[in-house]
Amino acid sequence: MGKSETTAVNRKADIVSAAIEVFSELGYYRATTAQVAKRANISQPYVFRFFATKEQLLLTAIEVSWTRVIESFRKIVETAPSETLEQLLIQEYEGIQMKHQNEMFLQLQAQCIREEAIQEAMREGFKQVREMVLKAFYNAGIANPEERTMLFLARGMLCNVAVAIEMPELMKR
Numbered sequence: 001m002g003k004s005e006t007t008a009v010n011r012k013a014d015i016v017s018a019a020i021e022v023f024s025e026l027g028y029y030r031a032t033t034a035q036v037a038k039r040a041n042i043s044q045p046y047v048f049r050f051f052a053t054k055e056q057l058l059l060t061a062i063e064v065s066w067t068r069v070i071e072s073f074r075k076i077v078e079t080a081p082s083e084t085l086e087q088l089l090i091q092e093y094e095g096i097q098m099k100h101q102n103e104m105f106l107q108l109q110a111q112c113i114r115e116e117a118i119q120e121a122m123r124e125g126f127k128q129v130r131e132m133v134l135k136a137f138y139n140a141g142i143a144n145p146e147e148r149t150m151l152f153l154a155r156g157m158l159c160n161v162a163v164a165i166e167m168p169e170l171m172k173r
Contacts, residue, residue, distance in 0.1 A: 012050045014040045019061045024105035028058055028113055059121050062110050065103035066125030072096055073132055082140035086152065089133065093156055097163060104160045129153070 018040035022031045033054055037044040051057040072092050080088045097104050110122050133152055137145035162170035 011042065015047055015050060016060055016064055019057050020102050020106055023058060023061060024102040027109060055115065055117060059117060061106055062121045065107055068100060068103060069096060070128050073129065077132060077136040085136060085140045086142065097159060101163065105164060108160050108164055
């Protein structure tokens, strides 16, 4: 990859990072590409060089947030002993949630955006996580893997809400 290609990839990543921050702080509908550009320290036309629409930018931001969770979980699933699998997945998600809070807020908001492409991106992210965790729970011999997977996902959602509304007692075990 040449220097200009590397710079373009880095700038695109900067734009997506700025979009995650701006969308999570202001909400998708209130946020503008001008605000994203300002946060990324670039011009608004440069945002459109990479993303034709604000929706495409949001879809990429959602994909980045799901990829982080999926790749992190994949590492746990591939290496964790069966007896600690669920606890390690919970700890991993708590770590992601704390380090990448804006991504979790973005996902929370995206669940309520009714545009079909955004709904599909959210369905796909949940589907991949669910399938991975369910398969891992089956392979680990965890009792009631379907129910445990549902509870695992529900717990993650509740933790997101607890952080968003600053109510940590919802996360107590």
